[in-house]
Amino acid sequence: DQQVKQNSPSLSVQEGRISILNCDYTNSMFDYFLWYKKYPAEGPTFLISISSIKDKNEDGRFTVFLNKSAKHLSLHIVPSQPGDSAVYFCAASARTSGTYKYIFGTGTRLKVLA
Amino acid sequence: GAGVSQSPSNKVTEKGKDVELRCDPISGHTALYWYRQSLGQGLEFLIYFQGNSAPDKSGLPSDRFSAERTGGSVSTLTIQRTQQEDSAVYLCASSLVGAGLNSPLHFGNGTRLTVT
Numbered sequence: 001d002q003q004v005k006q007n008s009p010s011l012s013v014q015e016g017r018i019s020i021l022n023c024d025y026t027n028s029m030f031d032y033f034l035w036y037k038k039y040p041a042e043g044p045t046f047l048i049s050i051s052s053i054k055d056k057n058e059d060g061r062f063t064v065f066l067n068k069s070a071k072h073l074s075l076h077i078v079p080s081q082p083g084d085s086a087v088y089f090c091a092a093s094a095r096t097s098g099t100y101k102y103i104f105g106t107g108t109r110l111k112v113l114a
Numbered sequence: 115g116a117g118v119s120q121s122p123s124n125k126v127t128e129k130g131k132d133v134e135l136r137c138d139p140i141s142g143h144t145a146l147y148w149y150r151q152s153l154g155q156g157l158e159f160l161i162y163f164q165g166n167s168a169p170d171k172s173g174l175p176s177d178r179f180s181a182e183r184t185g186g187s188v189s190t191l192t193i194q195r196t197q198q199e200d201s202a203v204y205l206c207a208s209s210l211v212g213a214g215l216n217s218p219l220h221f222g223n224g225t226r227l228t229v230t
Contacts, residue, residue, distance in 0.1 A: 006156075034218050043118070043205055043221030044157070089157060091219075099162075100145050100211050101170055102219060106156030 003027045004092050006105035014113050019077040021108050023090035026071065030092040034102070035064060035075045038087045047088075048075070080112045116140070118222035120206050126228045127196055135191045135225045139208030146189050147209075147219060148181055152202040160204075163189065164211055196229045203227070 005024045013019045021035075031052040036044035050057040050064045050073070057064050063076045077084055087109045091102045119138040127133050139146050148160040159173035163183040174180070178196075183189040193200055203226050207219040 036219075036221075041223070043207075043223045044219075046218040046220070049218055091157075099170070100164060100209065100217075101159065101162045102147070103159060104149070104157035 002106075003030075004090060004103045004105040006088075006090060006108050008108050009106070010109040010111070012111045012113060013080045015082055016079045019075075019080045019084065019110055019112065021075040021077075021088050021090075021110065023073045023075075023105055024071060025073075025092050027092070027094065027103075028071070029094035029097050030103075032093050032095050033064070033066060033073050034091045035062075036089045036091065036104075037084075038089065038107070044089060077110075080110075082112050082114050085110055085112045118206055118208055118220050120204075120222035120225050122225060123223065124226045124228075126230060129198060129229055130195055132192065132194045133196055133227065135193075135204050135206075135227070137189045137191070137206030137208075137222060139187065139189070139206070140210075140220055141187075143208035143210050143220070144186070145209045145211045146183055147207045148189070148191050149205045149207065150202040151205060151224075157205065160191070193227075196227075198229045201227055201229045 034049040035047040038044040048062045066073045087107045089107045091104045093102045121136045144165045146163045149157045161181045162170040178194045181191045203224040205224045207221040209219050210217045
């Protein structure tokens with residue numbers, strides 16, 4: 001049972017354009033969502049998070065949007081840079097249920113073309 | 115200061131042998147997690163320790179897998195009688211539970227386990 005899904009395994013974007021990475025979830029108890037970036041041979045690094053009480057959170061070039069009714073979140077990167085090329089994972093947890101266990105999606109490989 | 119540290123960074127073992135993977139979390143972090151990433155797959159949850167509570171072992175794939183966290187700090191993931199399907203990158207992460215939104219997971223660089 002895949003509770004967090006990233007249906008696009010890969011995405012290619014031209015440098016300077018917007019990258020949009022999508023994530024869907026099935027568990028309505030999830031109330032905290034995060035995005036991570038992973039380079040080869042390194043651990044994932046935290047990018048940005050959002051609580052279910054918000055529908056948008058912005059940090060520099062990165063913006064996360066949350067649509068609770070659709071159980072969908074997305075990460076926008078604008079403008080995209082070649083250094084953004086990595087695998088991006090979304091993750092979710094159900095904090096109000098008293099757990100800090102995070103469920104991750106399968107990842108989307110982003111390639112930013114120079 | 116230091117981040118999450120995992121050792122060894124690489125481990126090659128023969129099928130049937132036992133292995134131990136170690137994780138040193140960030141000092142003061144009360145929660146510790148183990149995940150694994152098999153080739154071409156996402157991050158699979160294995161086990162989660164939070165303070166003195168009983169660990170959430172719901173992700174361990176079989177009874178050959180076990181983990182301990184001693185003194186609320188260092189953790190060891192043990193795989194007994196390794197099988198080839200255990201080959202993966204094992205990732206440890208820690209977080210400061212209770213810090214509101216500012217408590218994301220901080221990952222180590224992982225241990226790449228190869229079972230021959």
